[in-house]
Amino acid sequence: MTRIQDRYAELVQAGELHADPAQEAALPEFERIHHALEQPVKRGWFAKKPEPPKGLYLWGGVGRGKSMLMDLFVSMVNAPKRRVHFHAFMQEIQNALHEARKSNVEDAIEPVAKAVSDEVRLLAFDEMQITDIADAMIVGRLFEKLFDAGVVVVTTSNRIPDDLYKNGLNRQIFLPFIDLLKDQMEIHELTSPRDYRQDRLQGEKVYFTPANADARRAIASIWDDLTDGGEEALVLVVKGRKVEIPLYHNGVARASFHDLCGRMLGAADYLALAEVTRVLILENIPTLGRSNFNEAKRFVTLIDALYEAKVRLICSAAAEPEMLYLEGEGVFEFERTASRLREMQAEDWGGNP
Known part of the structure; x- marks a missing residue:
């Protein structure tokens, strides 16, 4: 299995990337998750479900290479995965919740989260940001269920978690989601001075x-x-x-x-x-x-x-x-x-x- 660090070095050697110490410092975090997801899932009645690795919240300034590193990581993961822009994903979730409520389920988030977790082991988001109160009100319970189901989340963001939904309406209801992210994900700042x-x-x-x-x-x-x-x-x-x-x-x-x-x-x-x-x-x-x-x-x-x-x-x-x-x-x-x-x-x- 090729390590992400080795693939990054190959791309630098080929002239497709510039060597960047800040990017290189983030590679072990991606490799940690890559290695865990590559482990075979045992089948059978008594097979113990593997403990999922902690996810990754990669944040930093614009143009520092966060999305490039994400693309490199996702391209090397063989487990069931999905790479999607965070806003597009939340739009899909809102539409799915609307459909679920038509069937008068007691908790619409339950079947929606299950549908996601049944499909993927890895969710890779680009640009996590919360700007809509409807999203702010559901992300906590949604992601709690995804994490409980063993879904690993890797995301980029221009903001540190504490600044998500900053000054948003009813932000106090949103704060437990920030605590959840810190508990379930490693928070890593990409500090490259180069844009x-x-x-x-x-x-x-x-x-x-x-x-x-x-x-x-x-x-x-x-x-x-x-x-x-x-x-x-x-x-x-x-x-x-x-x-x-x-x-x-x-x-x-x-x-x-x-x-x-x-x-x-x-x-x-x-x-x-x-x-x-x-x-x-x-x-x-x-x-x-x-x-x-x-x-x-x-x-x-x-x-x-x-x-x-x-x-x-x-x-x-x-x-x-x-x-x-x-x-x-x-x-x-x-x-x-x-x-x-x-x-x-x-x-x-x-x-x-």
């Missing part, structure tokens, strides 16, 4: 105008580079409403202006997006004015949310920032947005939230 995601964008143009075929090709190339070809839709639940991001992978989101500003979205939606996104690719920003005043207002709110959260923005637009909004109510106010769009083009923009 590999920013390195990939170093020297790259990030604002393309006009929004023509050349811009589409350039943005498609950046997307492929940042996501390594992976993609999925992301559904956020904000105040009970679904907000769908068409393309998403490992903290990189891609959407059109219409997706985010042509629909009835507001500050809470954009804040939720900024919470789980470290790079946003926004395509086809039109000229703004009287004819699309509502869309322009939403765009201003979106840029404010991205700016405050230090989200890296890559976009295509009909004109340069100062020329996007030339007539109609709100021209003066848009000057700040144009200034922020300029500032967000700087190579050193972004970093840790």
Whole structure:
């Protein structure tokens, strides 16, 4: 059985990865779980079920390689497993609970948790974060049942466990879940000073105008580079409403202006997006004015949310920032947005939230 440390060294030797002491320090934690999951499960009436290993909560700054290490680990595990973005998983759970309640079960979480634990021994989550009160109210009991069933959980996060659902409504009900994570998982901080995601964008143009075929090709190339070809839709639940991001992978989101500003979205939606996104690719920003005043207002709110959260923005637009909004109510106010769009083009923009 190849050790994860050895596979990492092979990738460094091949030039596919850069040797990083912080990443290397996390490898024994992954290998500990890898080794335990590779042990055969004995069958028979008197076979004792193996004690599952502690899981892993890997947290740290943006672009430090958490998702890369997770992908490497999952690729080497042969046990029944599932790799999924945490928000997508919780959306599935909420839908399953809705269906379970239709059958008038006494505790809907019971069959939903059993369905998960019957399928997998390992759940690998990317970007654990709680932004929705509905999720906050159920994760404790859900994960308690998963852990009791022997499911091992490995997750990445940009936050230390104590900061999950920070300042959330009725947070005191959520606190036992944090204690559960600390009991069932090793908490490991990835302290690398290097932001590999920013390195990939170093020297790259990030604002393309006009929004023509050349811009589409350039943005498609950046997307492929940042996501390594992976993609999925992301559904956020904000105040009970679904907000769908068409393309998403490992903290990189891609959407059109219409997706985010042509629909009835507001500050809470954009804040939720900024919470789980470290790079946003926004395509086809039109000229703004009287004819699309509502869309322009939403765009201003979106840029404010991205700016405050230090989200890296890559976009295509009909004109340069100062020329996007030339007539109609709100021209003066848009000057700040144009200034922020300029500032967000700087190579050193972004970093840790």
